[in-house]
Amino acid sequence: GQQLNQSPQSMFIQEGEDVSMNCTSSSIFNTWLWYKQDPGEGPVLLIALYKAGELTSNGRLTAQFGITRKDSFLNISASIPSDVGIYFCAGRPSNDYKLSFGAGTTVTVRA
Amino acid sequence: DGGITQSPKYLFRKEGQNVTLSCEQNLNHDAMYWYRQDPGQGLRLIYYSQIVNDFQKGDIAEGYSVSREKKESFPLTVTSAQKNPTAFYLCASSQPSSGKSYEQYFGPGTRLTVT
Numbered sequence: 001g002q003q004l005n006q007s008p009q010s011m012f013i014q015e016g017e018d019v020s021m022n023c024t025s026s027s028i029f030n031t032w033l034w035y036k037q038d039p040g041e042g043p044v045l046l047i048a049l050y051k052a053g054e055l056t057s058n059g060r061l062t063a064q065f066g067i068t069r070k071d072s073f074l075n076i077s078a079s080i081p082s083d084v085g086i087y088f089c090a091g092r093p094s095n096d097y098k099l100s101f102g103a104g105t106t107v108t109v110r111a
Numbered sequence: 112d113g114g115i116t117q118s119p120k121y122l123f124r125k126e127g128q129n130v131t132l133s134c135e136q137n138l139n140h141d142a143m144y145w146y147r148q149d150p151g152q153g154l155r156l157i158y159y160s161q162i163v164n165d166f167q168k169g170d171i172a173e174g175y176s177v178s179r180e181k182k183e184s185f186p187l188t189v190t191s192a193q194k195n196p197t198a199f200y201l202c203a204s205s206q207p208s209s210g211k212s213y214e215q216y217f218g219p220g221t222r223l224t225v226t
Contacts, residue, residue, distance in 0.1 A: 003153055004153065006153075031213045033213070033214065033215075035217075040220070040222070041219055041220065042115075042117075042201055042203075042217035042218050042219045042220045043154075043201070043217045044217070045214055045215075045216060048211065048213075048214050088153065088154070090154075090215075092213045097207075097213070098156060098159070098169070099156075099213065099215060100153070101153035101154040101155075102153050103151060103152055103153045104151075104153065
């Protein structure tokens, strides 16, 4: 599968901050998924997106399926310490049924 | 509670030995997947199975083998032919016939260390 370009690679958060990350692909995708992974654990599905322009929330998390169908965004509002972890995007190209994954965004609490 | 279990959590092997990682799901999902995770990289697909008694190679199948004799089980064997087997291995499942067919659910992972 193709590799997705996920940015930023890492970020530091302070409690209460809003944070954003995004994922881009070189081809059109029909599905975007966002996962969170804690150290030494498996990824947990946060949000699934199926339509271009779709905006979906899960608590303080909001994700959007880009209009071009080549990108997706995840926002975390009013961050709390338990938001630390690695956030992965995953997508399904229009010409495949397997998922491609981004390299992840590592979120750490700023000291 | 439905879910995916992987065992063991940590596995240590000597170079040259084959090792089998277990993956069991009670979600009644038809499709199962094995991924490898290395630091700073996205998940890479090793093998996948859409239905019992059938499986296909993913992007990095060399040095690995699988079987799918039961719907709930999809064991992965890391053979001595795998040149760099030390990694975190993740099993996942999905239900292709559902409206959420592309949503994959992951197990807790097995960390394999080969020395």
